[in-house]
Amino acid sequence: MKNLNTFAEFGLEPKVLQAVTELGFEEATPIQAKSIPLALEGRDLIGQAQTGTGKTAAFGLPLINKIAKEEERIVALIMTPTRELAIQVAEEIGKLARFKGTRSLPIYGGQDIVRQIRALKKKPQIIIGTPGRLLDHINRKTIKLDDVQTVVLDEADEMLDMGFMDDIQSILKLVPAERQTMLFSATMPSNIQKLAQQFLKNPEHVSVIPKQVSAPLIDQSYIEVHERQKFDGLTRLLDMESPELAIVFGRTKRRVDELAEALHMRGYSADGLHGDLSQNQRDAVMRKFRDGSIDVLVATDVAARGLDVSGVTHVVNFDLPQDPESYVHRIGRTGRAGKEGAAWSFVTPRELDHLHFIERITRHKITRKPLPSLAEAIEGKQRITAERFIELVEAGDLNEYKGMAIQLLEQYDSVNLLAAAFKLITGEKNDKANIELTPEEPIRVKRRNPDIRSSGRKPSGYGNRTGGSGGSGGSGGYRRDSREGGNRGGYNSGSSSKGGYNKEGGRDSYRSSADRKPRPSSSGSSSRPPKRTEDN
Ligand SMILES: Nc1ncnc2c1ncn2[C@@H]1O[C@H](COP(=O)(O)OP(=O)(O)OP(=O)(O)O)[C@@H](O)[C@H]1O
Ligand SMILES: [Mg+2]
Numbered sequence: 001m002k003n004l005n006t007f008a009e010f011g012l013e014p015k016v017l018q019a020v021t022e023l024g025f026e027e028a029t030p031i032q033a034k035s036i037p038l039a040l041e042g043r044d045l046i047g048q049a050q051t052g053t054g055k056t057a058a059f060g061l062p063l064i065n066k067i068a069k070e071e072e073r074i075v076a077l078i079m080t081p082t083r084e085l086a087i088q089v090a091e092e093i094g095k096l097a098r099f100k101g102t103r104s105l106p107i108y109g110g111q112d113i114v115r116q117i118r119a120l121k122k123k124p125q126i127i128i129g130t131p132g133r134l135l136d137h138i139n140r141k142t143i144k145l146d147d148v149q150t151v152v153l154d155e156a157d158e159m160l161d162m163g164f165m166d167d168i169q170s171i172l173k174l175v176p177a178e179r180q181t182m183l184f185s186a187t188m189p190s191n192i193q194k195l196a197q198q199f200l201k202n203p204e205h206v207s208v209i210p211k212q213v214s215a216p217l218i219d220q221s222y223i224e225v226h227e228r229q230k231f232d233g234l235t236r237l238l239d240m241e242s243p244e245l246a247i248v249f250g251r252t253k254r255r256v257d258e259l260a261e262a263l264h265m266r267g268y269s270a271d272g273l274h275g276d277l278s279q280n281q282r283d284a285v286m287r288k289f290r291d292g293s294i295d296v297l298v299a300t301d302v303a304a305r306g307l308d309v310s311g312v313t314h315v316v317n318f319d320l321p322q323d324p325e326s327y328v329h330r331i332g333r334t335g336r337a338g339k340e341g342a343a344w345s346f347v348t349p350r351e352l353d354h355l356h357f358i359e360r361i362t363r364h365k366i367t368r369k370p371l372p373s374l375a376e377a378i379e380g381k382q383r384i385t386a387e388r389f390i391e392l393v394e395a396g397d398l399n400e401y402k403g404m405a406i407q408l409l410e411q412y413d414s415v416n417l418l419a420a421a422f423k424l425i426t427g428e429k430n431d432k433a434n435i436e437l438t439p440e441e442p443i444r445v446k447r448r449n450p451d452i453r454s455s456g457r458k459p460s461g462y463g464n465r466t467g468g469s470g471g472s473g474g475s476g477g478y479r480r481d482s483r484e485g486g487n488r489g490g491y492n493s494g495s496s497s498k499g500g501y502n503k504e505g506g507r508d509s510y511r512s513s514a515d516r517k518p519r520p521s522s523s524g525s526s527s528r529p530p531k532r533t534e535d536n
Helices: 014-022 030-041 055-066 083-096 113-120 131-139 156-161 165-173 191-199 227-241 253-265 279-290 324-331 349-362 374-395 399-411 414-426
Strands: 045-049 076-079 104-107 126-129 150-154 180-185 204-208 218-224 245-249 270-273 296-299 312-317 341-347
Touching: 014 055, 014 083, 030 045, 030 055, 030 180, 030 204, 045 055, 055 076, 055 083, 055 150, 055 180, 076 131, 076 165, 083 104, 083 126, 083 279, 104 113, 104 131, 113 131, 126 131, 131 165, 150 156, 156 165, 156 180, 156 191, 165 191, 180 191, 218 349, 227 253, 227 312, 227 341, 227 374, 253 270, 253 296, 270 279, 312 324, 324 341, 324 349, 341 349, 374 414, 399 414
Parallel strands: 045 180, 045 204, 076 126, 076 150, 104 126, 150 180, 218 341, 245 296, 245 312, 270 296, 312 341
Antiparallel strands: none
């Protein structure tokens, strides 16, 4: 099949094409070039391509193209694992549908259901939702899926990991069998195949996987640190690198809260994002991050999937993620849409094995770098300040300040004066603020079945490793103890038993937190990963 590269060649209708042009997309990305023609033919698809390569438009454009303007029923359903993603995909679909006027609506937990019901009365044609809240509406009969012709599962593997299998099954049973189903993600672990077999008809696998899974424009480094050095390491890194926008990933909700608070105390404009925040709080944090009023977003894996915020120049894994997949998705928040990005990971000595495991699975070398020195941090701050000085000088418009400058220059040396200005501006943020974070346990290598690449080829040596040094944890199972939610050590899932999912824990996070207690740790014999509740 010839790969089409310009959007005009796809035969999209003019109003859809107009939106693409307006958005400034010149060329289709490889995944778009491969998927769009097949999707337009009505084929079922499994689409895999690196983070930030335009998968949303790859399914969004054919979808919008196919929906008749005068349609009054819900004819398309897009499912996403998290609320933020539902909102973002809805926004992108909204942009792509701008000229055609296709109506879409995001539906997710945490948002006032009455308001959603009101919005549903306006006859949306595309629903973009998280599985739990969708089911709620289906049960209330406020959403009817009888006329759905196209279903998209975005980040399908994450939805399975979060325990949405049952919900997805229940939902798909209500969609007519005569439909088109598409499944997209950057990573495709083996459980996806099962889902695909069950719900897709003769699907075309469309994958754009170069040698490595993560996006090529991300410069990946790691710093070996002790747990207690991490915070100072982070502030030095931020000072040295001066990111435009940075996302710092922490392992748990507590970690994120503490870290955001600590950064704040040191004078950084940072805020935390995790699943215990109300939807309003989460929306507010994302808004501030998108408009640049905060420049460091500290987050649990909630923000790791699919989120597309332009200007994210740096991702820092303050704590290493458990899975290679998470690593790929986390660092994929930078280096998007052809831009460059930097990913830094803090690795404690006991986690070095785990880092090498991630390197092997992602087939990408992660370069070791030293902890930035204080001098480098200070120099970084001064460099940025100098750049700002120069911008201001070049912009002119300094008349109000010149009088005092002239006065001072008559009495003092110009170098000393400028140095004093630097000191004043870049000098100690509240470095005295005493910061102590609760330490996190190191991550250890776990045996599991990641199949991060759809080819199913496993790098040699893979799967034979047991944990690093010492300690707790089943040696055979892949113990998913890194997810937020505090259920550390609470459950084991045998490496091949990802099929069943725990329904406990509450589906929607608008429920009271009492409904969302993690499973007690005595239930370690269960092979079912508990559903992560915060995102629905
Ligand atoms: N053909 C294109 N040319 C330029 N930019 C594009 C093109 N297609 C999409 N984009 C932009 O690229 C960015 C990333 O797209 P998108 O979020 O769909 O990536 P993704 O592949 O879904 O990534 P992830 O795996 O993280 O979910 C978006 O801001 C989108 O508007
Ligand atoms: Mg995406």
